[in-house]
Amino acid sequence: MSIPLDEHSQPDLQALVERAGRRYCALIGEVYVEDVVDEKGNKHPPLDEKGNLKRPRHQGGYQHIMPEEWAEYDRAMAAWQEARRHPVQGAVVADDREALCICGSPGVYCRPRKGGGRSIWRCEEHRNNWPDYAEDIPLREPAR
Numbered sequence: 516m517s518i519p520l521d522e523h524s525q526p527d528l529q530a531l532v533e534r535a536g537r538r539y540c541a542l543i544g545e546v547y548v549e550d551v552v553d554e555k556g557n558k559h560p561p562l563d564e565k566g567n568l569k570r571p572r573h574q575g576g577y578q579h580i581m582p583e584e585w586a587e588y589d590r591a592m593a594a595w596q597e598a599r600r601h602p603v604q605g606a607v608v609a610d611d612r613e614a615l616c617i618c619g620s621p622g623v624y625c626r627p628r629k630g631g632g633r634s635i636w637r638c639e640e641h642r643n644n645w646p647d648y649a650e651d652i653p654l655r656e657p658a659r
C-alpha cells in the first residue's frame with residue numbers, strides 16, 4: 516500500500532480520495548465520472564450547469580479509503596512534516612522555508628517585500644492574500 520505524493524513529495528489526500536473512488540467504481544463495474552481539467556492543468560469537480568456535482572455520491576472516494584490507507588497516510592504525513600522541520604543537510608528541499616505561504620504550503624506566487632528583504636510567497640489558495648508590506652505588482656505565473 517503506498518500513498519500518492521504531490522509534486523512537493525507531500526502525501527496527496529486528493530489523489531488518495533480519487534484512487535479510492537476509482538477502485539470502488541472498478542469493483543462495482545461503473546465508469547468513474549472524471550474531474551474536469553482546465554487549460555492550466557488544474558482539476559475541478561465535474562459540475563452540471565446548475566452547479567451540482569455530476570459524479571454520483573457513491574463514487575466519492577473519501578468514504579472508500581480503507582483504514583490501512585488512513586493509517587499509512589497519517590504515517591506518511593507525519594514523516595513529511597518531520598522531514599520538513601529537520602531538512603537533511605545538503606538534501607534538495609523543494610520547499611525552502613523562505614518560500615512558504617502563510618498556511619505552510621510551498622509558495623507558488625511571489626512578490627517582493629517593500630523596502631527589500633525576503634520575498635513573500637503565497638500558495639494557489641492564498642494567491643490574493645497579500646500583506647500591506649508586499650509590493651503591489653501583477654502576480655508572476657506559476658513556474659511549470
Ligand SMILES: [Zn+2]
Nearest residue numbers: 616618638641
Ligand atoms: Zn497558502
